[in-house]
Amino acid sequence: xxxxxxxxxxxxxxxxxxxxxxxxxxxxxxxxxxxxxxxxxxxxxxxxxxxxxxxxxxxxxxxxxxxxxxxxxxxxxxxxxxxxxxxxxxxxxxxxxxxxxxxxxxxxxxxxxxxxxxxxxxxxxxxxxxxxxxxxxxxxxxxxxxxxxxxxxxxxxxxxxxxxxxxxxxxxxxxxxxxxxxxxxxxxxxxxxxxxxxxxxxxxxxxxxxxxxxxxxxxxxxxxxxxxxxxxxxxxxxxxxxxxxxxxxxxxxxxxxxxxxxxxxxxxxxxxxxxxxxxxxxxxxxxxxxxxxxxxxxxxxxxxxxxxxxxxxxxxxxxxxxxxxxxxxxxxxxxxxxxxxxxxxxxxxxxxxxxxxxxxxxxxxxxxxx
Numbered sequence: 001x002x003x004x005x006x007x008x009x010x011x012x013x014x015x016x017x018x019x020x021x022x023x024x025x026x027x028x029x030x031x032x033x034x035x036x037x038x039x040x041x042x043x044x045x046x047x048x049x050x051x052x053x054x055x056x057x058x059x060x061x062x063x064x065x066x067x068x069x070x071x072x073x074x075x076x077x078x079x080x081x082x083x084x085x086x087x088x089x090x091x092x093x094x095x096x097x098x099x100x101x102x103x104x105x106x107x108x109x110x111x112x113x114x115x116x117x118x119x120x121x122x123x124x125x126x127x128x129x130x131x132x133x134x135x136x137x138x139x140x141x142x143x144x145x146x147x148x149x150x151x152x153x154x155x156x157x158x159x160x161x162x163x164x165x166x167x168x169x170x171x172x173x174x175x176x177x178x179x180x181x182x183x184x185x186x187x188x189x190x191x192x193x194x195x196x197x198x199x200x201x202x203x204x205x206x207x208x209x210x211x212x213x214x215x216x217x218x219x220x221x222x223x224x225x226x227x228x229x230x231x232x233x234x235x236x237x238x239x240x241x242x243x244x245x246x247x248x249x250x251x252x253x254x255x256x257x258x259x260x261x262x263x264x265x266x267x268x269x270x271x272x273x274x275x276x277x278x279x280x281x282x283x284x285x286x287x288x289x290x291x292x293x294x295x296x297x298x299x300x301x302x303x304x305x306x307x308x309x310x311x312x313x314x315x316x317x318x319x320x321x322x323x324x325x326x327x328x329x330x331x332x333x334x335x336x337x338x339x340x341x342x343x344x345x346x347x348x349x350x351x352x353x354x355x356x357x358x359x360x361x362x363x364x365x366x367x368x369x370x
Contacts, residue, residue, distance in 0.1 A: 009083035011090035012049035026091035032350035101138030109274025110151035145296035169346035170280035178258035190262035203272040217244030260285035271310040283337030304340035
């Protein structure tokens with residue numbers, strides 16, 4: 001490493017939030033940083049968190065509660081003060097404008113611009129304003145796919161080259177043993193259901209699953225849907241409905257792993273994703289993926305998924321029928337999926353991230369000192 005004396009400050013606000021895709025990204029990436037720090041391959045880092053009942057179990061990163069308030073107020077007003085003199089890293093779409101160019105922030109996608117119908121008006125307006133301000137003040141911008149880089153650049157009016165890319169990982173789903181009891185609790189039988197994972201936000205496109213549920217029901221099969229909605233963030237869509245559809249709500253990682261491993265396939269109808277973690281998790285578990293050919297999904301799944309048109313429900317039923325009827329297809333997809341998932345890991349993501357921020361950390365620190 002080039003800067004052992006420089007201390008990195010990590011925005012730990014994500015530790016106070018519920019677990020969605022963004023918080024999963026932040027949690028897993030931070031755990032990978034902690035592992036690298038133990039091998040002397042990550043700079044000295046202090047995780048700054050709002051005061052309160054926040055639990056952080058790191059072996060090599062220092063975690064500290066600072067400030068007096070919480071939420072956006074803590075992040076915008078108190079965090080930059082406590083991070084002064086250090087380079088600040090934020091992993092969850094938000095960061096303090098007052099930190100200026102002495103920071104890097106991961107913006108996962110441009111959905112607040114591209115799919116405003118998915119968000120409450122207040123949430124969308126705040127994030128659009130914040131992202132524009134971060135770009136103008138010179139923060140180092142990072143995202144998670146080529147698709148997101150293009151959309152963020154277009155919406156913020158900046159060159160795509162200003163935005164770096166780091167991958168995600170899916171191996172976290174394999175760290176806990178599966179809890180097969182979740183199947184019996186929801187009346188599911190291994191090999192006799194398809195799985196959908198996602199919130200009821202409009203861009204997740206769960207409404208497109210109606211015909212798929214009907215096709216499955218006609219064959220004595222079921223469609224299980226996992227996920228929940230935060231009404232403070234998302235405008236809910238109708239959700240998964242139809243004959244044979246089962247709403248499982250939120251589940252633990254152990255339960256989700258069991259659902260992936262027992263499913264005929266994961267059906268992923270989303271029409272907008274910055275990355276798309278559920279398909280990668282499913283492939284890691286040997287679950288075939290039937291996914292929309294939209295946004296970043298083909299980047300993540302490559303040739304390992306069976307694709308359909310998110311705007312045409314009939315193409316989904318055709319893909320699902322093919323998976324059910326074509327001999328050997330499901331086994332081939334499991335094999336391709338496992339190979340594809342092996343190319344992604346949180347450790348690799350952390351290593352790529354370090355390579356991106358090291359060149360800007362010391363110049364930013366020097367700017368503060370002068």
